[in-house]
Amino acid sequence: MQPLAAAAAAPTASAESAAAMRVVEVDLGDRSYPIYIGQHLLNDGARLRQHIPGNRVLIVTNTTIEKLYLQKCTDALKAADPQLQVDSVVLPDGEEYKNMEVLGQVWDKALECRLDRGTTFLALGGGVIGDMTGFAAAAYQRGVHFVQVPTTVMSQVDSSVGGKTGVNHPLGKNMIGAFYQPRCVLIDTTTLDSLPRRELASGVSEIVKYGLIRDAELFEWLEGNMQRILERDPEAIAHAVERSCINKAEVVAADEKEGGVRATLNLGHTFGHAIETSTGYGTFLHGEAVSIGMVMAADMSVRLGWIDASILQRTRTLLQSAGLPVTPPESMSIAGFKELMAVDKKVQAGKLRLVLLKGPLGGCVVTGDFDPAKLDETLAAFCSH
Amino acid sequence: MQPLAAAAAAPTASAESAAAMRVVEVDLGDRSYPIYIGQHLLNDGARLRQHIPGNRVLIVTNTTIEKLYLQKCTDALKAADPQLQVDSVVLPDGEEYKNMEVLGQVWDKALECRLDRGTTFLALGGGVIGDMTGFAAAAYQRGVHFVQVPTTVMSQVDSSVGGKTGVNHPLGKNMIGAFYQPRCVLIDTTTLDSLPRRELASGVSEIVKYGLIRDAELFEWLEGNMQRILERDPEAIAHAVERSCINKAEVVAADEKEGGVRATLNLGHTFGHAIETSTGYGTFLHGEAVSIGMVMAADMSVRLGWIDASILQRTRTLLQSAGLPVTPPESMSIAGFKELMAVDKKVQAGKLRLVLLKGPLGGCVVTGDFDPAKLDETLAAFCSH
Numbered sequence: 001m002q003p004l005a006a007a008a009a010a011p012t013a014s015a016e017s018a019a020a021m022r023v024v025e026v027d028l029g030d031r032s033y034p035i036y037i038g039q040h041l042l043n044d045g046a047r048l049r050q051h052i053p054g055n056r057v058l059i060v061t062n063t064t065i066e067k068l069y070l071q072k073c074t075d076a077l078k079a080a081d082p083q084l085q086v087d088s089v090v091l092p093d094g095e096e097y098k099n100m101e102v103l104g105q106v107w108d109k110a111l112e113c114r115l116d117r118g119t120t121f122l123a124l125g126g127g128v129i130g131d132m133t134g135f136a137a138a139a140y141q142r143g144v145h146f147v148q149v150p151t152t153v154m155s156q157v158d159s160s161v162g163g164k165t166g167v168n169h170p171l172g173k174n175m176i177g178a179f180y181q182p183r184c185v186l187i188d189t190t191t192l193d194s195l196p197r198r199e200l201a202s203g204v205s206e207i208v209k210y211g212l213i214r215d216a217e218l219f220e221w222l223e224g225n226m227q228r229i230l231e232r233d234p235e236a237i238a239h240a241v242e243r244s245c246i247n248k249a250e251v252v253a254a255d256e257k258e259g260g261v262r263a264t265l266n267l268g269h270t271f272g273h274a275i276e277t278s279t280g281y282g283t284f285l286h287g288e289a290v291s292i293g294m295v296m297a298a299d300m301s302v303r304l305g306w307i308d309a310s311i312l313q314r315t316r317t318l319l320q321s322a323g324l325p326v327t328p329p330e331s332m333s334i335a336g337f338k339e340l341m342a343v344d345k346k347v348q349a350g351k352l353r354l355v356l357l358k359g360p361l362g363g364c365v366v367t368g369d370f371d372p373a374k375l376d377e378t379l380a381a382f383c384s385h
Numbered sequence: 386m387q388p389l390a391a392a393a394a395a396p397t398a399s400a401e402s403a404a405a406m407r408v409v410e411v412d413l414g415d416r417s418y419p420i421y422i423g424q425h426l427l428n429d430g431a432r433l434r435q436h437i438p439g440n441r442v443l444i445v446t447n448t449t450i451e452k453l454y455l456q457k458c459t460d461a462l463k464a465a466d467p468q469l470q471v472d473s474v475v476l477p478d479g480e481e482y483k484n485m486e487v488l489g490q491v492w493d494k495a496l497e498c499r500l501d502r503g504t505t506f507l508a509l510g511g512g513v514i515g516d517m518t519g520f521a522a523a524a525y526q527r528g529v530h531f532v533q534v535p536t537t538v539m540s541q542v543d544s545s546v547g548g549k550t551g552v553n554h555p556l557g558k559n560m561i562g563a564f565y566q567p568r569c570v571l572i573d574t575t576t577l578d579s580l581p582r583r584e585l586a587s588g589v590s591e592i593v594k595y596g597l598i599r600d601a602e603l604f605e606w607l608e609g610n611m612q613r614i615l616e617r618d619p620e621a622i623a624h625a626v627e628r629s630c631i632n633k634a635e636v637v638a639a640d641e642k643e644g645g646v647r648a649t650l651n652l653g654h655t656f657g658h659a660i661e662t663s664t665g666y667g668t669f670l671h672g673e674a675v676s677i678g679m680v681m682a683a684d685m686s687v688r689l690g691w692i693d694a695s696i697l698q699r700t701r702t703l704l705q706s707a708g709l710p711v712t713p714p715e716s717m718s719i720a721g722f723k724e725l726m727a728v729d730k731k732v733q734a735g736k737l738r739l740v741l742l743k744g745p746l747g748g749c750v751v752t753g754d755f756d757p758a759k760l761d762e763t764l765a766a767f768c769s770h
Contacts, residue, residue, distance in 0.1 A: 100485060111556035142551060142562045166527060171496035177527045344497065
């Protein structure tokens with residue numbers, strides 16, 4: 001991973017962050033961008049300012065994050081450049097608001113403020129805010145600048161890397177969107193101190209995923225350090241976030257538009273999306289649904305004879321140690337799973353493709369070439385009807 | 386224009402179109418695509434099929450074009466490949482329906498039909514259908530294939546080249562969208578036989594524009610051949626459409642994302658958009674508003690001393706010979722123009738930039754560097770209040 005990701009000690013404006021800051025470079029040619037990871041980076045308005053072209057910013061946040069960090073973020077930017085015009089729009093908080101109608105509020109605000117093509121949209125919040133702000137930026141006047149300040153583990157390790165943006169449709173998650181890269185991602189790990197325990201665990205689910213699909217060493221480190229992460233030990237958090245970003249950045253750099261290897265990042269997601277859609281957005285957090293989905297994918301991989309049963313057991317144990325669910329809700333039926341998995345974006349020419357584990361820990365495949373009876377067996381094992 | 390545009394006699398499947406078909410290549414690197422221009426090309430399903438990857442097509446059209454060409458287009462595709470699955474969605478006809486809500490009907494239909502990422506969206510209709518279908522394709526599952534079959538002069542000479550897609554917002558035209566290139570454009574000039582006279586003239590307005598901004602020869606040819614175009618003489622139409630596509634393709638190839646020279650294509654559009662917004666979409670056709678806008682821009686250019694008054698007079702005469710309006714409606718006020726022009730996408734860092742004529746016929750500039758008093762004089766000359 002050397003050429004791509006550098007944990008360089010870049011100079012910082014704030015003394016307290018200087019020691020610990022890590023930088024991950026996402027290598028996408030002329031769309032490359034840095035991810036800064038460290039404590040108290042939100043105080044460092046100068047760093048953000050250097051990635052904001054022009055002199056107008058629209059901060060997009062939600063009602064929860066507004067109270068915690070909007071003023072701080074605005075003040076930091078204004079302190080770095082008093083000339084910067086900073087507007088903001090506050091969306092309702094929750095996956096159930098990740099739709100075109102709520103997204104329209106961002107465009108309404110931008111047009112009311114007469115923001116032009118040189119404007120930068122800044123996402124301040126979790127994955128929902130990041131995805132929505134990114135798509136809003138991609139489509140506003142056919143594209144304005146975009147920076148991200150993710151405030152949840154989930155958004156720091158997943159949605160902040162890779163440029164996938166969008167909103168949900170009643171018939172499927174993330175069905176409407178764009179590939180759109182930010183100019184930088186600023187991860188202030190201190191913001192996790194205010195994150196509810198359940199959301200912390202949801203993000204951890206995606207970290208476990210990187211271990212399963214490509215980084216056995218990270219998986220094993222998590223087996224020994226889950227408690228430290230749940231206690232928000234700054235060093236453990238920073239390590240887990242950095243390793244996750246490096247993993248995702250490597251995958252995305254190899255396959256920006258998801259033609260090949262990038263699809264491995266969807267481990268557990270086809271099952272998980274079906275759970276989220278069936279139960280209604282907001283019932284399960286995304287990482288919770290993915291946690292269940294990863295266990296189901298691992299179960300199916302064992303049934304196919306592709307991995308040793310011990311990997312399934314270790315996966316289940318690790319996810320449970322984070323307090324994550326590992327079985328679908330009673331309401332989910334076999335037929336319900338099949339119906340919902342058929343509209344998944346990973347369906348190609350009518351054939352369902354799944355990310356499944358194969359070989360030793362850290363190995364996986366994306367394939368539609370599996371015995372469908374094994375999928376039926378897994379669904380039967382996890383659903384009572 | 387040699388390296389870019391070739392009027393090559395490519396082989397065709399249909400004898401009646403073989404003689405006359407013209408091909409313009411739009412040169413955009415790995416997003417390059419051909420524009421086919423000729424009579425009866427809509428019968429040539431094989432040509433369309435070769436630009437459709439995969440085996441599912443969603444035809445997007447409107448209630449007017451549905452009756453005229455939907456069955457024909459579907460039949461041609463099915464004749465070329467009986468395996469091809471062809472679905473369609475019919476939108477209401479008119480600029481007033483070019484909004485996110487109506488666009489959502491395309492996504493609803495695509496999801497109901499379970500169309501996957503390998504699907505191709507085919508725009509069958511005028512500029513509104515092309516713009517909406519393009520944006521629908523850009524954002525559906527973060528991007529599916531797109532082909533265009535434009536059926537109006539306006540869409541054949543303007544919106545089919547350059548990849549600008551999008552919808553209107555109550556606060557401004559085309560404010561939400563994407564740059565998204567089709568895989569091919571098929572222009573069947575026979576479809577213009579069913580085009581209302583007023584819409585024909587609206588498209589001619591954009592052809593005149595190419596003459597004014599970069600092609601004096603075309604402008605002069607139009608001065609001698611307007612009647613043939615209005616009578617839909619196939620040769621005259623094909624020549625005007627081809628020359629327009631070549632002009633636009635050259636500009637777009639030089640500047641895909643509108644950083645520089647592409648902005649010249651907006652001659653008359655800043656004034657025109659203000660007229661369209663003020664009167665409500667649908668009152669004026671786009672080309673009609675642009676016609677008025679071009680005369681206003683030419684008037685301002687004369688006042689600035691940048692062009693000879695004869696160019697303004699010839700422009701007015703040529704547009705009037707096509708039956709196009711050359712003065713804004715009585716309802717438009719000086720203040721109204723100023724208010725609406727301030728939210729135009731061409732505003733940069735708060736400063737209004739305009740496309741203005743300069744030098745001999747065929748010369749223009751994009752600039753914010755003009756005496757604002759001359760804009761006031763032009764507005765005063767065209768508005769009674």
